[in-house]
Amino acid sequence: MDRLATLALFIRIVDRGSFSAAAADCGVSRPVATGAIKALEQRLGTRLLQRSTRHVQPTVEGEAYYHRCVAILADLEDADRGSNGAVAGLVRVDVAGYLARTMLLPALPALLARHPALTVHLGEGERFVDLVREGVDCVVRAGALPDSDMVVRRLGEMKEITVASPRYLADHGVPATPDDLDGHVMIGFVSSRTGQTLPLEFTRDGEVIEVALPSRVLVNGADSSATAARLGLGLVQAPAYRFADDLASGALIEILADFLPTPTPVSVLYPSNRQLSPRVRVFVDWLVETIAPHFESG
Known part of the structure; x- marks a missing residue:
């Protein structure tokens, strides 16, 4: 590997914490990556990486060399852009x-x-x-x-709205205010960050109120949540742009438009x-x- 390719490989190893992952990213084999870094360390006369069975991290010298390499390659990219501003x-x-x-x-x-x-x-x-x-x-x-x-x-x-299918509203009624949600169910959206089911949210007279309805269907993906809503499985809140086609076709109906969730x-x-x-x-x-x-x- 030439010097620039070796620098890029070294940066990738530090970023990924793995020889194998970095080698795959750079399109070389693990042995080639290992040999290139060994040669780099020999040329510099210092150890750049600490290796364990599960992780790779830079030494103090490796951390300093990493930041210099990042700056060098960024400057090189800038130089290569030329007058037309192209990047690669x-x-x-x-x-x-x-x-x-x-x-x-x-x-x-x-x-x-x-x-x-x-x-x-x-x-x-x-x-x-x-x-x-x-x-x-x-x-x-x-x-x-x-x-x-x-x-x-x-x-x-993003403007957020509350929607439901015509079939769901025919079975459960159309609420006029958040106080009318007794007897309704929501499609539970489980946060990937907290693992908790998010409540519905409404704004009334400048105050944000949360309503946690029962859920018979729980999802952790926005596409699944929208599909479940079309099938009449409960109320759902999501960005308005996501439901533009559904609202236009009548597959979903916006409700509680005077009590919008806070924008996202x-x-x-x-x-x-x-x-x-x-x-x-x-x-x-x-x-x-x-x-x-x-x-x-x-």
């Missing part, structure tokens, strides 16, 4: 599937046309992601965020402990440009 390389992003399909993918051809050497790995998920350990460059998340050392860039806020913030997160590479910076800027117009400013 792989960007790994994790985003909720419906948002990816409805907002990101339709706009992606324009980004790729603008940067022909850029590759995007779009992972669909709503669970907590350890960006550094899993080799993800950035994530798009909705809702309140736990405290972390991530950089958070707000994209906007949408943010992009990326690690704060390393210099943002040009390819990731370009992608994050594109996310803001692409997603923000769909939502209210937050």
Whole structure:
């Protein structure tokens, strides 16, 4: 491996905490990766990595060398961009599937046309992601965020609504206010972060109230929640954009429109402990440009 490839491999090993995962990311075999790092340590005359049976982490010298390598490769990417502002390389992003399909993918051809050497790995998920350990460059998340050392860039806020199917409302009645929800059931959405079922939420006279209804169906995915609602299995709350087609077709009906849930913030997160590479910076800027117009400013 040449020196630049070895630097990129070393960065990936530190990020992933694994020789095998980093080797796979860089398209080389585990023995090649091991040999390259051994040669690098011999050339520098110092140990860069501490290896155990389950994890790899940098030594004090390795941590300092890691930050220098990140800066060097970022500067090189900047230099390679040239006057046309093109970037190259792989960007790994994790985003909720419906948002990816409805907002990101339709706009992606324009980004790729603008940067022909850029590759995007779009992972669909709503669970907590350890960006550094899993080799993800950035994530798009909705809702309140736990405290972390991530950089958070707000994209906007999603209007939330309460919906149910005509069949469900025919069986249970149409509530006029949250006080009329006795006898109703909700589709329980289980938070991937807390493991708890989220209550329904309504705003009345500027005050937020929570209502925990019985649930006969529990889900932890937004697509499953929407499908369950169409089948008449309970009330559900979700971003309004998700139900645009269902509301237009009559498959779902909005209820309690005068008692909306609080809007949900949408943010992009990326690690704060390393210099943002040009390819990731370009992608994050594109996310803001692409997603923000769909939502209210937050």
